[in-house]
Amino acid sequence: MMTMNPNIPLTEAELHAFVDDQLTPERQREIEALLAQRPEESQRVQSYRGHKRELHALFDPVLEEAVPQRLVDVARPRTPWYLGRWVAGIAVALVSGAAGWGLHGALRPGAQSAPEVAAFAQRAAVAHAVYSPEQRRPVEVDAAHEDQLVTWLSKRMGAPMKPPHLQELGYALEGGRLLPGGQGPVAQFMYRDTAGRRLTLYVSNENVGQTAFRYVREGPINVFYWVDGPFGYAISAEADREALQAVATEVYRQLASR
Amino acid sequence: MAPDELISCVPRLRRYARALAANRDDADDLVQDTLERAWAKSSLWRGVGDARGWLFSIMHNLHVDGVRRPRVATQALDDDTPEVAVAATQGERLAVLDLQAALDQLPIEQREIVLLVALEDMAYADVAKTLGIPIGTVMSRLSRGRERLRALMEGRADGVRLKVVK
Numbered sequence: 001m002m003t004m005n006p007n008i009p010l011t012e013a014e015l016h017a018f019v020d021d022q023l024t025p026e027r028q029r030e031i032e033a034l035l036a037q038r039p040e041e042s043q044r045v046q047s048y049r050g051h052k053r054e055l056h057a058l059f060d061p062v063l064e065e066a067v068p069q070r071l072v073d074v075a076r077p078r079t080p081w082y083l084g085r086w087v088a089g090i091a092v093a094l095v096s097g098a099a100g101w102g103l104h105g106a107l108r109p110g111a112q113s114a115p116e117v118a119a120f121a122q123r124a125a126v127a128h129a130v131y132s133p134e135q136r137r138p139v140e141v142d143a144a145h146e147d148q149l150v151t152w153l154s155k156r157m158g159a160p161m162k163p164p165h166l167q168e169l170g171y172a173l174e175g176g177r178l179l180p181g182g183q184g185p186v187a188q189f190m191y192r193d194t195a196g197r198r199l200t201l202y203v204s205n206e207n208v209g210q211t212a213f214r215y216v217r218e219g220p221i222n223v224f225y226w227v228d229g230p231f232g233y234a235i236s237a238e239a240d241r242e243a244l245q246a247v248a249t250e251v252y253r254q255l256a257s258r
Numbered sequence: 259m260a261p262d263e264l265i266s267c268v269p270r271l272r273r274y275a276r277a278l279a280a281n282r283d284d285a286d287d288l289v290q291d292t293l294e295r296a297w298a299k300s301s302l303w304r305g306v307g308d309a310r311g312w313l314f315s316i317m318h319n320l321h322v323d324g325v326r327r328p329r330v331a332t333q334a335l336d337d338d339t340p341e342v343a344v345a346a347t348q349g350e351r352l353a354v355l356d357l358q359a360a361l362d363q364l365p366i367e368q369r370e371i372v373l374l375v376a377l378e379d380m381a382y383a384d385v386a387k388t389l390g391i392p393i394g395t396v397m398s399r400l401s402r403g404r405e406r407l408r409a410l411m412e413g414r415a416d417g418v419r420l421k422v423v424k
Contacts, residue, residue, distance in 0.1 A: 013397040016404070020375055022382060047408050052376040054357045055277070059377060062273040068286055071272070074293040075265040167392050168383075254390060256299055257315030 010034055015041060019048045117209040117232070118216075119182065121225045124202035124234030125218035127179055127188055132198040139175030139190050149176050153187045159205050159231075163189040164254040169247055171199055181206055199237035199244075201251060208232040213248065215241065224248040228255065263309050264296060270378065271313060277361070277373050278321060292317040314378070314388045318370065360410035368403030371396055 010031060017023045018031045035042040067075075131138055141149040146163070153161035156178055163173055171191035179186050179202075186204040193199070213226045218236075222244050225234035233255070235248050271292060275285035295316050361369060370389065374380045382400075386393040 012401050016397065016400055017382070020379075020382075044405075044408070047411075048404050051357060051372075051404070051407055051411070055361075055373070055376045058358060059273045059277050062276045063269045065269075065272070067268050067272070071268055071286060071289055071293065072265070074290050074297070075268055165390050165392070168386070253312070253387075254315075257312050257319060257388075257390075 010038075010041065015045065016048070019045055019052075116182070117214075117225070117227065120204060120206075120208040120232045121214070121216055121223050121234050122218060123181065123186075124200070124225065125216075125221045125223050125236050127186075127202055128198075128200045128221055128223075128236035129219075131177070131188065131190065132200060138198070140177040142175035143173040145175075146173070153178060156185050157187055157203075157205055161187050161203065164201070164251045166191055166199075166247060166250060169243075169250055170194060171247065174198075182208070197238065199235065199239065199247060202234040202236065204232040205230045206232065215244075226252070264293065264313075267310055267313050268293070270310070271317060273377060274314065274373060275317065277377065278366075278369070288317060288321060291320050295320065308384070308387075310378075311380075311384055311388045314374065315390070318389055322366065322370075356411060357407075360407050363410055364403050364406060368399045368406065371399045372403040372407065375400060 014023065014027075014031065018028060018035075021028065023031070035045060141152060143149075150160075150162050153176060163176060165173070170193045172193075174190040174192055176187055176189040179188055181204045183206050186202060186206075189201040189203070191199045191201070207230045208227060210227055213224065216223050216225070220238050221236050222239065222241055223234050223236045224244050224247075225232065226248075227233075233251065235244060235251060237244055237247075239247075268289065271289045272285065275288045275292075276282065279285040279288055292313060296313060299316075361372075364372065371385055374385050374388065375382075380388070382393055382396050386396045389396070
């Protein structure tokens with residue numbers, strides 16, 4: 001729900017939020033009253049609402065159609081493929097512990113971890129320590145050239161490298177750079193919050209091993225890291241664990257949808 | 259998210275895909291690719307609180323990035339499965355068909371937002387998350403998309419330029 005000051009004039013965003021009933025009930029009522037005196041906006045609202053009804057009329061019948069068998073088959077894969085995937089999912093769940101998200105259980109500093117994975121997390125922390133204090137050249141390609149950054153890193157890494165967007169959590173993308181990893185290139189994306197504090201996301205595709213979410217401290221730097229297939233991800237910052245966990249959750253969510 | 263949750267989302271994924279894609283087969287191909295991708299990522303399901311948003315994100319990325327795997331064009335064989343049913347009266351029917359033609363003329367980034375808000379009743383913040391863009395961008399695209407749709411429906415060639423309201 002959006003809440004807005006009733007005294008300011010009706011904004012474009014609010015007009016749409018009114019159409020979609022996404023305002024507080026009070027503000028919905030206020031705008032309703034306001035529209036009675038503003039025929040032009042009132043007409044737009046009616047037109048937009050009419051389109052919404054028509055879109056439902058046009059596409060809702062799809063909801064009633066029988067789902068084609070081929071889609072039922074992929075939605076419910078049979079064994080062994082199905083079982084394989086599902087067991088892998090459960091294994092991750094078990095390693096990462098019980099509570100809700102799965103992160104909490106893995107947050108034991110010093111928890112056992114394969115040496116390669118631990119080395120990966122340490123490289124991420126060192127890279128953060130080296131580049132985050134940089135004032136003039138924190139990144140090689142800045143966020144204003146995000147397209148170039150994506151193209152370049154994807155090419156060098158041999159896999160799509162698209163930085164997650166973290167504005168909602170208060171971190172703006174500053175840009176990224178290419179770094180040497182254990183055997184080949186790794187990508188580092190740099191973010192900063194409004195106070196200028198930096199956070200880095202370090203991505204490798206070197207098959208560093210297997211791990212669920214883990215959390216380590218390297219001096220003042222907290223690192224969350226995990227492995228998904230060939231990719232290793234590490235998020236480093238001097239932020240507290242909760243803030244870092246929120247970022248890790250969001251990064252993970254965005255990556256999981258790609 | 260459990261497998262049953264995945265299948266329960268299929269009708270809504272199909273509805274959205276039908277509105278995005280040119281025809282029924284392309285739409286169902288998109289749904290199929292989305293489900294396959296969801297399974298390939300099934301080890302991550304535990305981290306996904308909002309299954310619907312996640313699935314729509316996958317579909318968005320597949321559709322927009324054009325990373326769909328190549329597929330031999332398919333045609334459904336069963337002729338008795340009905341095409342899109344249209345509302346009863348002739349007047350409504352014509353209006354509805356107009357809307358589809360107008361919808362097809364919207365740029366994809368506007369069409370997606372107009373559809374997610376209209377069909378899925380998605381909150382703006384969830385649309386932003388699903389599409390991986392800032393909420394301000396969601397609002398400006400929604401505004402432009404709706405106004406363009408209105409202009410097209412009223413037979414005006416181009417949407418009127420809206421005053422920029424901050």
